[in-house]
Amino acid sequence: MDHAVEAEGLEREFKGGIRAVDGVDLAVSRGEVYGFLGPNGAGKSTTVRMLATLLRPTGGRARVAGRDVVAEAAAVRRSIGVALQDAAIDPYMTGRELLHLQAVLHGFGRAVGRRRAVELLERVDLEGAADRRVGTYSGGMRRRLDLALALVHEPEVLFLDEPTTGLDPISRLTLWEEVRRLNADSGTTVFLTTQYLEEADQLAARVGIIDGGRIVAEGSPAELKAQVGDPTLELALERPEEEVRAAEVLRRFGELQPSRDGHVVARLPGGASALPAVVRALDEAAVVVTGLDLELPSLDDVFVAKTGRRLEAEGDDPTHSPAAAAT
Amino acid sequence: MRLAAAQTAALARRSVVGTLRTPQALFPSLFFPLVLMAIFTGSFGSAPGTIPGFPPVRGFLDFALAGAVLQGILIGGTTAGAAFALDIEGGFFDRLVASPVARGAILLGRLAGGVALAMFQTLLFLAIGIAFGARVEGGVAGVALLLVLACLLAVAVSGLGIVLALRTGSAEAVQGTFPLFFALLFFSSAFFPRETMTGWFKVVADLNPISYLVEAMRDQIVVGVEPGPTLIGLGVVIGLAALAVTGCALAFRRRLAAAP
Amino acid sequence: MRHALAVSAGLAWRSIILVRRMPSVFLPSLIMPLFILVATAGAFRGISLLPQFAGASYLAFTIPLATVMGAGFAGMNAGMTMARDIEGGFVDRLVVSPAPRLTLIAGPLMAAAMRSVFTTTVVLLAGLIGGVGPPGPLETLAVYLLAVGFSAAAACWAMGVALRTRTIQAAPLMQVMVFLAVFTSVAYAPREVLTGWLHTVANLNPVTYLLEAARAAEFSALGWSELWPGLAALAGLLAVLGTWAVTGLATLGRR
Numbered sequence: 060m061d062h063a064v065e066a067e068g069l070e071r072e073f074k075g076g077i078r079a080v081d082g083v084d085l086a087v088s089r090g091e092v093y094g095f096l097g098p099n100g101a102g103k104s105t106t107v108r109m110l111a112t113l114l115r116p117t118g119g120r121a122r123v124a125g126r127d128v129v130a131e132a133a134a135v136r137r138s139i140g141v142a143l144q145d146a147a148i149d150p151y152m153t154g155r156e157l158l159h160l161q162a163v164l165h166g167f168g169r170a171v172g173r174r175r176a177v178e179l180l181e182r183v184d185l186e187g188a189a190d191r192r193v194g195t196y197s198g199g200m201r202r203r204l205d206l207a208l209a210l211v212h213e214p215e216v217l218f219l220d221e222p223t224t225g226l227d228p229i230s231r232l233t234l235w236e237e238v239r240r241l242n243a244d245s246g247t248t249v250f251l252t253t254q255y256l257e258e259a260d261q262l263a264a265r266v267g268i269i270d271g272g273r274i275v276a277e278g279s280p281a282e283l284k285a286q287v288g289d290p291t292l293e294l295a296l297e298r299p300e301e302e303v304r305a306a307e308v309l310r311r312f313g314e315l316q317p318s319r320d321g322h323v324v325a326r327l328p329g330g331a332s333a334l335p336a337v338v339r340a341l342d343e344a345a346v347v348v349t350g351l352d353l354e355l356p357s358l359d360d361v362f363v364a365k366t367g368r369r370l371e372a373e374g375d376d377p378t379h380s381p382a383a384a385a386t
Numbered sequence: 387m388r389l390a391a392a393q394t395a396a397l398a399r400r401s402v403v404g405t406l407r408t409p410q411a412l413f414p415s416l417f418f419p420l421v422l423m424a425i426f427t428g429s430f431g432s433a434p435g436t437i438p439g440f441p442p443v444r445g446f447l448d449f450a451l452a453g454a455v456l457q458g459i460l461i462g463g464t465t466a467g468a469a470f471a472l473d474i475e476g477g478f479f480d481r482l483v484a485s486p487v488a489r490g491a492i493l494l495g496r497l498a499g500g501v502a503l504a505m506f507q508t509l510l511f512l513a514i515g516i517a518f519g520a521r522v523e524g525g526v527a528g529v530a531l532l533l534v535l536a537c538l539l540a541v542a543v544s545g546l547g548i549v550l551a552l553r554t555g556s557a558e559a560v561q562g563t564f565p566l567f568f569a570l571l572f573f574s575s576a577f578f579p580r581e582t583m584t585g586w587f588k589v590v591a592d593l594n595p596i597s598y599l600v601e602a603m604r605d606q607i608v609v610g611v612e613p614g615p616t617l618i619g620l621g622v623v624i625g626l627a628a629l630a631v632t633g634c635a636l637a638f639r640r641r642l643a644a645a646p
Numbered sequence: 647m648r649h650a651l652a653v654s655a656g657l658a659w660r661s662i663i664l665v666r667r668m669p670s671v672f673l674p675s676l677i678m679p680l681f682i683l684v685a686t687a688g689a690f691r692g693i694s695l696l697p698q699f700a701g702a703s704y705l706a707f708t709i710p711l712a713t714v715m716g717a718g719f720a721g722m723n724a725g726m727t728m729a730r731d732i733e734g735g736f737v738d739r740l741v742v743s744p745a746p747r748l749t750l751i752a753g754p755l756m757a758a759a760m761r762s763v764f765t766t767t768v769v770l771l772a773g774l775i776g777g778v779g780p781p782g783p784l785e786t787l788a789v790y791l792l793a794v795g796f797s798a799a800a801a802c803w804a805m806g807v808a809l810r811t812r813t814i815q816a817a818p819l820m821q822v823m824v825f826l827a828v829f830t831s832v833a834y835a836p837r838e839v840l841t842g843w844l845h846t847v848a849n850l851n852p853v854t855y856l857l858e859a860a861r862a863a864e865f866s867a868l869g870w871s872e873l874w875p876g877l878a879a880l881a882g883l884l885a886v887l888g889t890w891a892v893t894g895l896a897t898l899g900r901r
Contacts, residue, residue: 113738115899133744141742143735151667152660163656164743166649192667208739410818421826428844429834430693437695572685582692587684 061125063089063216063248064110070118071105079105081272082119087250087265089215092242094263095252096358098370102272103252104143107220110250111141124215140209140217142202150194154185154204157193158211165212179207183237199230206237217241219251223258235262256358256370268362275365284356287364291316292327292337295350305346312337327353390488397487397495402502404469411469415461415507419454420514426450426577439581443608444521451515452604453576455532456596458507459539460567464560466500466540467547471557483642493634497544504540508533520607528606531616535603538623543567545630552637576600595622650752653745657753661727662760675723679716679765680772683708687776690834698838702865706778709769710860711833713789714853716765717797718824722817723761724754725804729814737898747895755801762797766790785863788873792860795880796853800824802887809894827853852879 064087071080080102087093095103108114110123112132121128124138149157155176162172180186183203188196193204202222209217219238223231239262241247253259259266260280268276268283276283292313296305299321306315309325312333318324327333331353341348362370405411427447434443443449473479482492512522512529522528550560573587574596583591591597602619605612665672687708694704728750731737740750766789770780780786804820811819830847831854832840840848848854859876862868 111742113741113899136742137744139742141739143738149660149664149734149736151664156660156663160656160660161739161743163652164740164745166652166744422829425829425844426834428840428842430690431841432696432839433693436697437692439692439695569681569685572681572689578689578692582695583688584691585688587688587691591689 061089062086062122063091064093064121064123064250066106066110066119066121068119069106069109069116069121071102071109071114072117078272080109080116083269083272083274085121085267085274087248089248090242090246092238092249092251092262092264094259094266095250095269096254096256096259096266096362096370097252097269098254098368101269103254103269104220106269107143107218107250107252111139111143111218112136113141137212138215140212140214141220142205142209142218142222143220151192153190153192154180154196154207155189157204157208161208161211167212175211179210182210183207184233197230199226199233202226202230202234203237206234210241213245214247216248216250219249221252221254224254231258238262254370256362260358266358268358268365270362270366276361280358283358283361287356287360289313289326289328290330290353290355292325292334293318293350293352293354294323294341294348295352296321296323297347297349301346304344305341305348308340308344308346309337311340330355390491393487393491394494394498397482397491398498398502401466401469401496401499405465405499405503411465412462415458415465416510418461419457419511422457422577423447423450423454423515426453430578437582440579441581441608445519447515447518448520448608449579449604450577451511451520451607452532452600454515455508455511455536455603456539456576456600457571458511459504459536460543460571461564462503462507463500463540463543464547464564464567466496466503466544467549467551467560467563468557470496470548471551471555471560474551474555475557489638489642493548493638496548497541497631497634500540500544501537504536505533508536515607522607523610524606525610527611531611532603532606535599535619535623538620538627539599542623542626542630545627545634549630549633549637552634552641570594570596574600595626598622649744650746650749653749654752654756657740657749658756658760661724661754661757664727665723665757665761675716675719675761675765676768678719679712679769682715683712683769683772686711686834693835693839696835696839698836703778705773705776706864707836707861709773709778710789710792710857710864711828712769712772713762713766713793714796714857714860715828716769717758717762717793718800718828720758720761720765720797721800721802722804722820722824724758724801725806725808725820726814726817728754728805729808729812729816732808732812733814741898747898748892750895751802751805751891754805755798758797758801759794762793763790766793781864781866781868785866785868788863788868789860792856792863792876792880795884796856799880799883799887802884802891806887806890806894809891809897827851828857832857852883855879856883 064085066083066085069080069083069085070078072078083102083106095106097103105114109116110121110128112128112135115129123135126134126138128135152160158176158179159172162175167175180189183206185200185203185207188200193201196204206219206222222238223234226234235258238249238251242249249262251258251262263280265277265279266283267274276286278286292309294305294309296302302321302323305323309315309323313326313328316324316326327337329336334353359370362368427445427450430446434440434446434449441449470479479492512532516522524531547560547563550563551557554560573590574594575583575591576596580588580591580597580601598615599619599622602615605615665675687705691704693699694702694707728737737750741747770786770789774780803823807816807820830844831851832848837845837848837854837858855875856879859868859873862872
């Protein structure tokens, strides 16, 4: 099958021998949303720039929409849309003018260009601000405009480089919604890079974790988390005296873990599907529970397992909630 | 008093070192006047002696030297003001104000730095001129007077820049005065004798204080020390410098009064 | 081909809009040529008393200088805009689009040419106010042509620098070279009067021939023998600097 994005041993070495990308292999299917997750400096932006024909690889090969990025760059450019980290936008032009210009760049006639502009403005919810100078737009509005500009020619593959970095939570959720809708309605393949676990978790069907220019893990978020370990169940007890009895029950389902007073924690290999049995057993033992938390390992745990470091500090991701609910 | 002097010296040294370390600040005030002087000398070499109204000079280079000195100080002066503004933007100014440093030292330090650079620049230009065949008719006394005029001008220009810096706190605003100095420079007798000008342009040049200043400077080189023009030039530049320094003091007090 | 033209036009239009909307760029580009005209003609008027001038008007003599400098500014602006676009990421957007690479240069070139037409007009009008009427239609056309050509050459120089340095910090380099090119020619006095090193340099400087042709046109003394050196100099400048600009394009994506 023809992949939307393929790479084999992709490398980029800069002056001074720095290998920003050190042998990356990729295979993204058509219509997939693929997330490239990694800390700053991991090589995400460099990889995207190579795939988007903005930078020449110093080693390896890559094909996008079936064409080689070096030999058939022009053809690749007709099939891709790019919204890069620096939101390359002219502060002195209006949103509408930028969309018109983008249409001209892609060879659309004036009438078609104007129509596309109107459609896209509506789609990213910028009709009201369309005739204001981009310099007056908020960060979220600029990203939406950037997305619209990338979609003018209805590309097969969309590259998003850190699309929500620096945005407030609401703008972030809006953008996520837009990406989901785009992928669902038009079948556009989306290749996005991010440093936020939540983003990769929420949007990507498959995630590639990159660190130091190499992919250290790849798979769907669920697969990756499962690789790392079992979910953990934490019980909050109404009557602390029942701790011992509750522990007896849980021990039947999984290994006990250290816990604070009034709580019992155990690993739960069965995950959510084992919950009904646990609840029944607790009921039979007449243990009253006031709180039940099933915590899946996070992508951060995956990252730690593969690289020995945390991906982000506790306060980094504004939409990350400390206690993830089941499923 | 002793302490204030030491503080002034220290701040002056900081100004000078700071300027020397940013070549892009120093370069324009050295490069452009010298290049222009070379171009004018090449273009107008045949003017002295041929054009009626042209004062007697050995060569055009002798004539042009004063204009180059003037131009260098005008360009360099905006640098001093801009640097002061950067200090304000960056917070160094606030730190000084909050310290026991004498208020006067803060201003005088920057002005003294500007003066030191002006002296260096003037001597350098004179040396280059002499190396290419010019001669200072006024001798050592002439050079000394030239230096005095140059330093006072430096005080005036830097002072103006500092006033702007104190009132706007923006280096960009200070650099915006550059066109003004540029205009003042060209609409004077800095580069060509006033006697050869006509019409409204001559009127403007006659009213421009810079004309009298540059003519006083030029006379030291071309004619020798003469009381008349020298005193006029001195009068003009002392007036400008006094205005600038007063302006600084007032703006300084205003800014401190407005602070929380 | 049609696509390339449309894209170039689109980029040229954008260039012009940016100048209009950025007051910090628009005003200087308007005022500088006027300033040069007035300040030069006023300060150095005495030079026209030299016998070689034969009583010609120094204002008329200075008009071509002002038109050429105005054109030079327009060209420099093209380069500075490109440097800003590279830094800001706009050029990435152009590179990723199917627009032919040459349009990156052709667009701003067209804009610089149009702006130089504007500044030349302003200078000629100012000359008119000062009492110097325009020469005949063909001669006036020659003045415009030479100015537009110079703006293209200056734009190629500046864009070539921008493509290689990728930063607006290189702006002084763009500016200094254009200034030097113009002022080490016959900016202030005719060639016969120049002395020393300047005489030698001016003889070798292509801008000299460009300015002399423009001046011949201004003084309604433009014959073929005055025009062809100017055109040849312009052609040479465009060939060399054009190559400089186009080869600069190739560095995009390598770094």
